[in-house]
Amino acid sequence: MRLILFTSLLLASTAASAQTADEWHQRGREIFEASIEIPTVQGRGQMDEMVTYLRGLLEPAGITDITVHDHGADYGGTQSMVIRWPAAEPSGEKAIILLAHMDVVEALPADWSRDPFTFAEEEGYFYGRGTSDDKQGVVAITTALLRLRAEGFRPTRDIIVLFTGDEETVQEGAELAVTRWLDLSTIEYALNADAGGGAMLPSGQMVGFGIQTSEKTYQSFTFTATNPGGHSSRPRPDNAIYDLADTLTRLENHRFEPRLNETTRGYFTAVADLQTPEVRAAIARWLADENDGEAADIIEAAPTETGMTRTRCVATRLEGGHADNALPQMARATVNCRMFPGTDPAALLAELRAIAAPSNVAVEPVLPARPSDPSPLREDVVDAYTDSVRRFHPDVRIVPNMSTGATDGLFFRQAGVPVYGIEASWGVTPTDERAHGRDERIPVRAFYENIDHWTYMIRRLAGGGEEAQ
Ligand SMILES: [Zn+2]
Structure with a gap:
């Protein structure tokens, strides 16, 4: 070959x-x-x-x-x-x-x-x-x-x-x-x-x-769970590591809203015929109806198209706890996002905070976003x-x-x-x-x-x- x-x-x-x-x-x-x-x-x-x-x-x-x-x-x-x-x-x-x-x-x-x-x-x-x-x-x-x-x-x-x-x-x-x-x-x-x-x-x-x-625009966030802690022989009902883990599981399952712009519309039009029949059909459906989130999900799952249909955020780093025999007082993850162009950074922050709120996890941007x-x-x-x-x-x-x-x-x-x-x-x-x-x-x-x-x-x-x- x-x-x-x-x-x-x-x-x-x-x-x-x-x-x-x-x-x-x-x-x-x-x-x-x-x-x-x-x-x-x-x-x-x-x-x-x-x-x-x-x-x-x-x-x-x-x-x-x-x-x-x-x-x-x-x-x-x-x-x-x-x-x-x-x-x-x-x-x-x-x-x-x-x-x-x-x-x-x-x-x-x-x-x-x-x-x-x-x-x-x-x-x-x-x-x-x-x-x-x-x-x-x-x-x-x-x-x-x-x-x-x-x-x-x-x-x-x-x-x-x-x-x-x-x-x-x-x-x-x-x-x-x-x-x-x-x-x-x-x-x-x-x-x-x-x-x-x-x-x-x-x-x-x-x-x-x-x-x-x-x-896409790069922006990292910290997800921080805090807790009074205590002796690990007497676990409290709440726990910083579990709170953070629950939040990250919700983040993993979260789907940001699919979006199209002039560039990606042109892109998907040009590459559709390179895809499997299933993905090709999904592209046709999505281009005809931008609100067809199910079609966008199928496209996003194709390995060549990951990140192309929407904002994506993923956990990249983890720290927490301070001793093997102590309840954690802090657990923190870094979540790296790649915002779809045109995404309002404040709206993304609000969306992430809504995911974290049920576990009382605080979300903060690492640096201000620089959207383009x-x-x-x-x-x-x-x-x-x-x-x-x-x-x-x-x-x-x-x-x-x-x-x-x-x-x-x-x-x-x-x-x-x-x-x-x-x-x-x-x-x-x-x-x-x-x-x-x-x-x-x-x-x-x-x-x-x-x-x-x-x-x-x-x-x-x-x-x-x-x-x-
Ligand atoms: Zn280079």
Whole structure:
């Protein structure tokens, strides 16, 4: 199976490549190798080397408006960079901003079958920490900018690039960019290299490409039961651990109200035929009647759709009691919620408190929620994405996508800037889904296609709608 796949990758890669594109693929590969081999892990202090390297590529190409922002020692001394390519022929349109992150999750050589920070190409794959998340995004954007400069491209609007240095940890870069470094009134929307992308089945069939327009909101809560306690030889009728356990059982059985928005409606419409007949029928029923909660429950139970139909909350941590021979005076659980976009945090808190009330368990948010609305499905962005991806994968399914997790894009959405996760890289599902994990990798062909994709997207969206090659 694997051999067949690699053979088909090789053949397709040879057929699809033109002469000049090949040269830029090689340039991108060199930049990829150098970037992967700088371990930009929190606490290792190597962001400076990464930033200096990228600056050294861009400045000789004439992209000289580069600001490196220091985050300060409290955040491991990491850095983020803002790159500007001003409009050569201003059309009056606001800027677009391109997002990617330079930092990567730690990787220990002992956990890998190879050195995570030594770049390698093997059997149709590039290996190394960050090959999928998200050095390939940084490299695709950088290579696209270099190529467009070399080809004499004249942007009709300002192009801004934000490469952050802490997306995997505290996301201070994105927050500061939104609150201090950038004037958001000059920006129309963001294109995010840390979301979107395609999935291929082991058979070599492409499932589809997702354009991410929405993400759920993260919020944790503490559930705390308290009790006067006492000697365990004389149990009281009430007990903090039992109170908490009863509450968590009610939470487990609770179903939040199913909800649909423009993104998830488009998503379910596009993926319905990939599902089992039962789930497919439930999707049809739910799309016809949003209030059909029973249909939504069937969809939510499908492993691929977990979290897609509503807010979900789940217990993630537990503590309690203070001695083997004492009645517990306190028992506490952490419950992590992922709110469906548009959910009122106060309403969710009230709903959780109602679940906890019968057992006298107190519910408090850990941090204030930072909700964000879904970005509208802009026709120009969706059309450009569709046209770009279908150059490599004719007629492939394009799916609007809501992430159940979060990226730097969240901060822009919260601030009212629409964000589109438009990666065109892809991998074989589930074997290539190794972000944050062992032996992270990306198909060579996906990496090269993604360079061509970002070149196309920038040319089309920052070039007055000009059709790219
Ligand atoms: Zn990422």
